[in-house]
Amino acid sequence: MVCRRTGNTFAMTALSGQDARRLHDLAMAILTEREPVRVWPLLMDRLTTDLPVDLAVLIDLDWKAGTGHAQTGSPDWLYEAPLDALIHAHMRAHPLLRHYAHTADRTPLTMDEMADDGWWKSEAYHAGKAAIGIDRQLALPLNSRPGQIRGVIMSRSGRGFTDRDLEYADLARSLLDTVAAHEKAVFGLPQLADPAEYAITPREMSVLALLDEGLTAHAIGSRLRITERTAIKHKENLYRKLRVHDRVTALKKARALGLLPG
Known part of the structure; x- marks a missing residue:
């Protein structure tokens, strides 16, 4: 069972057996990957398939400086998209990023939950739509240093995210938060x-x-x-x-x- 916050209440629902299998497979993909450098790209590939979404991007931002980078993503055509330029130009206008920058909230949220009418008419929205086709978005905020925002932004066109998607995201976020610690402990990565x-x-x-x-x-x-x-x-x-x-x-x-x- 998964407890999902809805306004000031909590709703208790259950993921399907197929979803449980997907999460199990995702955990096993992390644990059995022999090449640490492939873990995050592998996770982006799995998230796009399992939710499903059109794209998933791991971002790392310095909110105070107004800078940041797209660390990895799926599908591969994203590597030819101007992701860093979009981040630098529009990160402060992005409703989800703005929310996480000014709160301690680490709940996966959708753009539909956070954006007002102004967002859908904004230059930032239309720039993202033109460059990578963003429409409906779901954010998985990860543990990060103070003043930083690290997380996964997922997008798909037209169709919004369901309660099932949000429940899956809650569990996937916790799993992704363990990846860095797992890499250090299991793979014994040198201090590079x-x-x-x-x-x-x-x-x-x-x-x-x-x-x-x-x-x-x-x-x-x-x-x-x-x-x-x-x-x-x-x-x-x-x-x-x-x-x-x-x-x-x-x-x-x-x-x-x-x-x-x-």
Whole structure:
């Protein structure tokens, strides 16, 4: 049974057996993933399928500075969308982000619950609609440092989110909040530099790690279950962010910055 807050009351409902299986499979995907750099991209893929939604994006924002980045997302075409530009230009106008920035609330909420009529007519809404087709949105706020907003924003067109979706999101949020601690405890990750400091996403770190193994773009695509074209795009983004022009220099620079172990 799941207890869901509705206004000043709590409604008790039950997820279906199929939903319980989806959550079980999601937990197992985290526990059995042998490559830590693939965990978050894998989770974004699973959320888009399980809810379902058209897209899911993991974001990390510094509210005071008005900056932030899209860390990873699904589907793959999002990596070619101007997500960081949308965040920088419109994050303070976004009703869900504004709510989480000014409260201690960590309940998954929908745009329909939080937005007034002004949002649907705003420049921010229409910019997002034009760039990535956002319409109905659901936010899963995750644990973060004071002044930061970290969470998953999911979107789909036309159809709003149901009570079942919100219940699933409540449980999925708790599961996602354990991922960082699980990675450190189970995989014994070394204390490396934070890729976010260089605007490098988890998916780009996956590509960097596989470049370090000597894999080609075709092999990277096969390993990450993405197209070769998408793998090449990630590699180009890495080179741009590291300010290099080839694989050898990229790996040397990444080690110097502490992004890869020595």
